[in-house]
Amino acid sequence: MEKLFWAFVIGGAICVIGQIMLDVFKLTPAHTTVILVVSGVILGGLGWYDPLIKFAGAGASVPISSFGNSLLKGAMKEYEGGGLVGVLTGIFDITSAGVSAAIIFAFIASLFFRPKG
Amino acid sequence: MAKKQRPTKAQQEYQEFVKTKEPKRSILKNCIWAFFVGGSICALGQIIMTIFIKYFNFNEKTASSPMVAVLIIISSLLTSLGVYDHLAQYAGAGTIVPITGFANTMTSAAIEHRSEGYVLGVGGNMFKLSGSVIVFGVFSAFVVAIIKILLMMLGVI
Numbered sequence: 210m211e212k213l214f215w216a217f218v219i220g221g222a223i224c225v226i227g228q229i230m231l232d233v234f235k236l237t238p239a240h241t242t243v244i245l246v247v248s249g250v251i252l253g254g255l256g257w258y259d260p261l262i263k264f265a266g267a268g269a270s271v272p273i274s275s276f277g278n279s280l281l282k283g284a285m286k287e288y289e290g291g292g293l294v295g296v297l298t299g300i301f302d303i304t305s306a307g308v309s310a311a312i313i314f315a316f317i318a319s320l321f322f323r324p325k326g
Numbered sequence: 327m328a329k330k331q332r333p334t335k336a337q338q339e340y341q342e343f344v345k346t347k348e349p350k351r352s353i354l355k356n357c358i359w360a361f362f363v364g365g366s367i368c369a370l371g372q373i374i375m376t377i378f379i380k381y382f383n384f385n386e387k388t389a390s391s392p393m394v395a396v397l398i399i400i401s402s403l404l405t406s407l408g409v410y411d412h413l414a415q416y417a418g419a420g421t422i423v424p425i426t427g428f429a430n431t432m433t434s435a436a437i438e439h440r441s442e443g444y445v446l447g448v449g450g451n452m453f454k455l456s457g458s459v460i461v462f463g464v465f466s467a468f469v470v471a472i473i474k475i476l477l478m479m480l481g482v483i
Contacts, residue, residue: 213372220368220424221361227419228360232353238422239458245423246463254470262390267371270390271397271424272364273459280467288475296471300464306391307398308460311429312452314402319436319448322406 212266219261219268242273249277279303356418363413363420371397371424394425401426405433431455 223245230241252258258278262269269275280300287299301308333341374396378389404410410430414421421427435454439447453460477483 212376213369216372217365217369220371221365221420224360224364224420224423225357227364227423228357229353231419231422232356238419238427239455241419242422242427242459243462246459247466250463250466250470254474265368266386267375267390267393268365268368271368271371271394271426273423273425273428276425276428276459277463277467280463281470284467284471285474288471293475296468296475300467300471303391307394307425307428310395310398311402311432311456314399314429315432315436315452316448318402318406318433319440319444322437323440324438 215265216268216271219265220271221268223268223272223274245272245274246277249274250281251277253278253281276304276307359417360420360423363417364423365420367397367420367424367426397424397426398429401429402433405430406437428456428459 227241227245230236230244231238236244249258252261252274258269258275259282262275262278280303283299283302283304284296285299287295287302289295291298371393375389375393378384378392379386382392384392401410404413410421410426411434414427414430421430432452432455435456436448436452439451439454441447442451474483
């Protein structure tokens with residue numbers, strides 16, 4: 210129950226950061242998500258993102274910044290197991306579920322639905 | 327040349343009139359919406375994760391992949407039904423920042439371009455909006471990984 214509360218607060222806080230980027234700095238949604246992903250990679254590189262996930266659970270792993278962190282984590286894990294090539298083979302290791310699911314269901318949706326006015 | 331012409335008095339008056347009629351979207355209100363909607367999506371993720379841990383023998387680390395997949399399925403479905411974009415009008419970053427926003431951009435691009443055919447339309451445009459996330463994510467992850475590996479080789483970390 211406590212985890213649920215922190216997931217809500219931290220997840221909401223990351224979205225507020227995104228909203229501030231949209232409203233105050235007048236960035237496009239694409240720029241906002243790109244900045245968040247890159248900051249996820251950098252925070253992951255510094256080793257700060259995993260403690261956040263441990264603390265906030267889905268509050269840290271649902272926002273797009275976790276995508277960056279997972280890309281880096283997959284690359285580093287494969288590097289430790291298989292050397293330098295691991296950076297290339299491992300980069301989508303953890304994020305594969307998300308990317309594949311998004312492609313598959315986007316395609317299925319395009320089979321059955323028409324654009325809404 | 328038309329662009330450089332100074333607006334006439336009537337035009338200026340009209341612009342001011344429009345400004346008074348425009349709905350004021352205050353930053354604070356947007357942030358509150360983003361906080362509650364974004365927070366709710368993350369809380370939903372946490373609930374899904376708890377279900378996977380309790381009933382499907384996942385642990386804290388392995389439960390996040392199926393949780394993300396379930397959120398993406400929900401988001402794709404809501405996008406197809408036109409509900410997600412309706413919510414996004416109010417929630418702004420609250421619907422863009424979570425991973426569901428990523429699925430939303432892909433699904434809406436896929437549906438929007440289906441009239442151009444499945445190969446060129448759906449296949450070619452699916453990553454039109456979300457591609458930038460993958461490109462910059464992968465490239466920055468590569469750069470950071472190389473820096474980290476170099477530092478490890480030099481014995482700094």
